[in-house]
Amino acid sequence: MRKGAGGCRPVGHDADLDKERNTVERLINKLKAWRGIATRYDKIPQSYLAGLHLRASMI
Structure with a gap:
């Protein structure tokens, strides 16, 4: 792969x-x-997705 002017x-x-x-x-x-x-403490996909939604709403 070619590099730019600085080589980085x-x-x-x-x-x-x-x-x-x-x-x-x-x-x-x-x-x-x-x-x-x-x-991945929640084993059921629905509860894992619910955890994602909960955390996203907290962020």
Whole structure:
């Protein structure tokens, strides 16, 4: 893969896409900070989804 002028970033770097990716990663990390979601403590998919909704509403 070709590198940019500084040798760090690829030539086709998109800063806007990077900002969006960062936002999504931060949200996922906030969700995972809740133990029930991080460990998949709820075994039933419906209760896991309910936990996700609850945590998202708290954020």
